[in-house]
Each structure stands twice: as structure tokens, then as C-alpha cells.
Amino acid sequence: MLGCAIFLMFCVLTTRAALFQSHYLADTDLDDTVFYDTLLSAHHSDSLALCFAMCGQNCNCLGYNSQKKRCHLYKSCxxxxxxxxxxxxxxxNSKLEGKEYKQMKADERNQKKDFECERLGAYLVSIETEEENTWLTETFLPAWDSGANDIDQEGRFVWTGNNRGVTSYSNWHPDEPDNAWVGDCVHICRGGIWGDYNCDEATFSYICEKD
Structure with missing residues (x-):
């Protein structure tokens, strides 16, 4: 009976590890370094797979040292x-369905955010499915800025990354968009709820997306 329980736990852990590993992409820029800026927790781990299995909510990046059997879980790298x-x-680093995501600091006004993403070969995030909205809000702590706005035509929100209208999926708060204080840009709040805000009056962190 004990053997069955251990085997079942092993199956759960390996399945969870495979799921998380499919959502993460190697970040070689940080290899052979160790840092503690955004460290959530540190653990002993006998394998990279078990390290992935430990990575839960708010864990957007992990580091593993196979020589020391150490696993570091980070809010961000x-x-x-x-x-x-x-x-x-x-x-x-975190990804979804072959896409890469990078959360940027909240120190840029809206006009510079597109440029900063383009500099990385990416674009401001476009959220086009419920799955993507849920995964992003579970992975990156809100509030953060998305790539949607209605600057060109009031009431017609488009994604700046592909210039497609926000039509296939949205998750507005019941009272939004309300265009309060010239709310042309869209930020994502806790629970994945969307709201509009003045592009030049607030600075949120933001997500760059790369296919």
C-alpha cells in the first residue's frame, strides 16, 4: 500500500513537472550566476524535473544547479x-504555447513601452483567449499594462502588436471601459479583470510578448 502511494505521488509530481517545463524556456543570459533580487524560495532538489514541480503560482522563473542539487524559485528573472x-x-523563464513573455519594470510612460518591446524583438502583449488571460494573471502579478488601446478611434480597442480589434476575447470589469480621465489604454487587474486608464497619467509594469 505504501509503495502504491509513493508511486502515485511520483506520477503526480512528474506530471506537474512536465506541465511546468512545457511552459518555460531556457534563459542562457543568466547561466552560471546566482542572484537573490526576486527570490521566492530555495530548495534541495535531486532533479530539474522536481524543481519544475515546485514552481507554483507567482513563480515566473527558476534556476537549477545540478552540481549542488539546488532549486531557486523566482518571481522574475x-x-x-x-x-x-x-x-x-x-x-x-515563463512562456505559453511556444510564446515568450517578459515582464518589464513600471518606469516607462506608455509611448516608450512599444519601443522597449520592439527592442527585444517583441510587442506589447495581446490577450486573445481566456486561457492566455488566466495564465498571464497567474504568472505575473497584476496590475500591468497590456497592448490594447483606442487612441485612434474612441471605443474601438485594438492590439498594437497585430492591429487586430479586441473582439475575439475580452474580460472587462462590468463598469469598464468608462473612458474616465481619457482612458485610452488597458491595464490588467487582479483576477484578470480589465480596465481602461489614461495612458500618460499612470505607469504600470508591462508584458512584452514574442512569438
């Missing part, structure tokens, strides 16, 4: 300020 050299570390 995108804003590292101090990193020390330490051989053996390999890092993995």
Missing part, C-alpha cells in the same frame, strides 16, 4: 541588479 558568478546554474 527580468530585473536582476546584482548577480554573483557561480558555475552550474541554469535558468528558465
Amino acid at each position: 527580468d530585473s536582476v541588479t546584482i548577480a554573483d558568478y557561480e558555475t552550474g546554474w541554469r535558468y528558465y
Whole structure:
């Protein structure tokens, strides 16, 4: 009976590990370094798969050192300020269905956000399915800015990344969009709820998306 329970737990962990591993992409820029800026927790782990299995909500990046059997879970690997050299570390950043996502600091006005994403070969995130909206809000802590706005035509929101209208999917708060204070841009709040806001009056972090 104990053997069956252990086997069942192993199956659950490996399934969970495979799910998380499919949602993460190797980030070689940080390899062979160790940092603590956004560290959520640190664990002993006998394998990379088990390290992936530990990565839950708010874990957007992880580092694994196979030599030391250490697993570091991070809120983000995108804003590292101090990193020390330490051989053996390999890092993995979040993605979804072959897409890559990167959360950027909330220190840019709206006009610069498109440029910063383009500099990375990406674009401001376009959310076109419920699955993507849910995954993003579980992975990146709101509130953050999306790539939707109605600057060109009031009431017609489009995604700046592909210039498609926000028609196939949306998740507005019941009282939004209300165009309060010239609300031309769209931010994502807790629970994945959308609201409009003045592009020049607020600075949210933002998500760059890359196919």
C-alpha cells in the first residue's frame, strides 16, 4: 500500500513537472550566476524535473544547479541588479504555447513601452483567449499594462502588436471601459479583470510578448 502511494505521488509530481517545463524556456543570459533580487524560495532538489514541480503560482522563473542539487524559485528573472558568478546554474523563464513573455519594470510612460518591446524583438502583449488571460494573471502579478488601446478611434480597442480589434476575447470589469480621465489604454487587474486608464497619467509594469 505504501509503495502504491509513493508511486502515485511520483506520477503526480512528474506530471506537474512536465506541465511546468512545457511552459518555460531556457534563459542562457543568466547561466552560471546566482542572484537573490526576486527570490521566492530555495530548495534541495535531486532533479530539474522536481524543481519544475515546485514552481507554483507567482513563480515566473527558476534556476537549477545540478552540481549542488539546488532549486531557486523566482518571481522574475527580468530585473536582476546584482548577480554573483557561480558555475552550474541554469535558468528558465515563463512562456505559453511556444510564446515568450517578459515582464518589464513600471518606469516607462506608455509611448516608450512599444519601443522597449520592439527592442527585444517583441510587442506589447495581446490577450486573445481566456486561457492566455488566466495564465498571464497567474504568472505575473497584476496590475500591468497590456497592448490594447483606442487612441485612434474612441471605443474601438485594438492590439498594437497585430492591429487586430479586441473582439475575439475580452474580460472587462462590468463598469469598464468608462473612458474616465481619457482612458485610452488597458491595464490588467487582479483576477484578470480589465480596465481602461489614461495612458500618460499612470505607469504600470508591462508584458512584452514574442512569438
